[in-house]
Amino acid sequence: QVQLVESGGGLVQAGGSLRLSCATSESYYNMGWYRQAPGKQRELVATVNIGGFTNYALSVKGRFTISRDKAKNTVYLQMTSLEPEDTAVYYCYAEGRWGVPQYWGQGIQVTVSS
Numbered sequence: 001q002v003q004l005v006e007s008g009g010g011l012v013q014a015g016g017s018l019r020l021s022c023a024t025s026e027s028y029y030n031m032g033w034y035r036q037a038p039g040k041q042r043e044l045v046a047t048v049n050i051g052g053f054t055n056y057a058l059s060v061k062g063r064f065t066i067s068r069d070k071a072k073n074t075v076y077l078q079m080t081s082l083e084p085e086d087t088a089v090y091y092c093y094a095e096g097r098w099g100v101p102q103y104w105g106q107g108i109q110v111t112v113s114s
Contacts, residue, residue, distance in 0.1 A: 002026075002103045004092045009108035012082055016112070020077040022092030022105055029097040031068055031075040035088035035110075045090065046077060059085070082112045 008020040020033065032047030032055075046066035047055045054066055065078040075092065092105035 002094075002101075004094060004103055004105035006090070006092050006105040006108040009090065009110045011111045011113065014083055014112055014114050016082050017078070017080045018082065018110060019079065020090055020092075020108065020110075021074055022076075022094075023072065023074045024094050024103075025073065027070060027073050028094035028103075030099075031092070031094045032066060033075075033077050033090055033092055035086075035090045036107075037085075037088040040088075042091070048075060079110070082110075084112045084114045086110060087112050 003025060005023045006020065008018060010018060012018055029050050030047055033045040034042050035045050036042040044057055045060055046064055048066045048068050056064065063081045068075045088110060089107040090110050091107045093102065095102040
């Protein structure tokens with residue numbers, strides 16, 4: 001059973017920072033983060049592939065930075081200048097090069113107070 005272990009969420013004031021981590025037991029081609037706010041659909045936040053190529057949602061570009069440590073099979077999401085609109089459950093995912101297999105973490109809550 002593949003496990004994605006997420007950590008680093010919590011409550012922070014607007015303008016603050018948090019760093020999320022997601023560790024897996026093996027390497028995957030793509031890793032990244034999605035988020036889902038109450039009453040909204042899950043949306044992409046950021047992804048990074050095994051070559052280091054990154055992709056960000058427009059709403060977080062310039063504020064969030066995704067990175068991965070290949071030796072540790074871990075992906076990070078550094079979030080700065082957090083806004084109340086960033087409040088959501090953040091889900092880590094990992095997938096093979098062509099989208100399969102695909103695995104998801106259980107989700108971690110990030111709450112930004114105004």
